[in-house]
Amino acid sequence: MAFVVPSSYSRCYLSLQHPRISNRKQVDFGIATGSAFRQPCFKLSIFGGGKTLSKGTYAAISRIPLLGTIDLLDAFDDDYGGVVINPTSLPNTSNAFAASLQSSLSYWSKQGKRGVWLKIREDQADLVPVAIKAGFVYHHAEPGYVMLTFWLPDGPSVLPSTSLHQIGVGAFVMNDKNEVLVVKEGKCPSHCSGIWKIPTGFIDKFEDLFSGAIREVREETGIESCFLDVVAFRHAHKVSFDKSDILFICTLKPLSFDISIDESEIEAARWMPVDEFLSQPFHQEDEMFKAITDICIAGHQRCYAGLAAHQVMSKLDNRVAYLYTGNTREATGCVPDM
Numbered sequence: 001m002a003f004v005v006p007s008s009y010s011r012c013y014l015s016l017q018h019p020r021i022s023n024r025k026q027v028d029f030g031i032a033t034g035s036a037f038r039q040p041c042f043k044l045s046i047f048g049g050g051k052t053l054s055k056g057t058y059a060a061i062s063r064i065p066l067l068g069t070i071d072l073l074d075a076f077d078d079d080y081g082g083v084v085i086n087p088t089s090l091p092n093t094s095n096a097f098a099a100s101l102q103s104s105l106s107y108w109s110k111q112g113k114r115g116v117w118l119k120i121r122e123d124q125a126d127l128v129p130v131a132i133k134a135g136f137v138y139h140h141a142e143p144g145y146v147m148l149t150f151w152l153p154d155g156p157s158v159l160p161s162t163s164l165h166q167i168g169v170g171a172f173v174m175n176d177k178n179e180v181l182v183v184k185e186g187k188c189p190s191h192c193s194g195i196w197k198i199p200t201g202f203i204d205k206f207e208d209l210f211s212g213a214i215r216e217v218r219e220e221t222g223i224e225s226c227f228l229d230v231v232a233f234r235h236a237h238k239v240s241f242d243k244s245d246i247l248f249i250c251t252l253k254p255l256s257f258d259i260s261i262d263e264s265e266i267e268a269a270r271w272m273p274v275d276e277f278l279s280q281p282f283h284q285e286d287e288m289f290k291a292i293t294d295i296c297i298a299g300h301q302r303c304y305a306g307l308a309a310h311q312v313m314s315k316l317d318n319r320v321a322y323l324y325t326g327n328t329r330e331a332t333g334c335v336p337d338m
Helices: 094-110 122-134 209-221 274-278 281-285 287-300 328-332
Strands: 002-004 037-040 075-078 083-085 115-121 137-142 145-151 165-173 179-185 200-202 225-240 243-254 266-273 307-314 319-326
Touching (some): 122 145, 165 179, 165 209, 165 225, 179 274, 243 287, 281 287
Antiparallel strands (some): 225 243, 225 307
């Protein structure tokens, strides 16, 4: 793994306003080309009367006497012994789809294939009951499509499950006057109504942690900021729709100071003296809230070193990513042996 460290390694070196996203091409079913799939297969027709089969994908087959015509669904091989059906080539009618699906499952089973991935787009939603009747199970859904899977071998499926976590960010922003940027949410559960808290929210698809924190602060308060570090994260389960939740707490440096709230989400926002912020009854009574705030203040006072973001490139998948690490020298004064 090759590290690409920013040229200026200051406390506020990372002030990106937009996430950096890899430009890798994506296959239509939502998985990166080259990571788990090979070239697409071709439609395979089997003719009766002992005629030679047309070009196949998984094996060269010829001179097999079969009766009738069987159209196999177009599919991609994956690197784990399974196949991914091409979602753009599904038959238009339920009857044709059912016949091709059964033929394909039988063929892939004889070929020793394992998992089958089937993406059905919204405009062909009438095919979903056909797939369910054939034995497919729901895997996940996104706007515009649903993904289903089928496990061919005997025994329990070992296909990876869908996303199990939702990712959120909390942004601790403190100015030079020892004032914390806080918000009072307009729509929230009754137990947190009226509480002044730091800006929080979920990160968007393909968004980096630091970009999500910067965006949430801007959207809720109008304050521009730059990322400093990740100081903590909270891991909880069954938070929303039985999903687990990870909340990353980030410290940010303000670049502007005039507040302009998003009235659709936020009731109020202000710069609050840190002593007033800490004196809130909720802060005193809630162990999690108090621990997070104490760590953020310690980080602001340079008594605690969090994790900074470093852009890296991995040869394993040729992706650009961000690695969040601590600074050994800053945290301990020690220089590691090289």
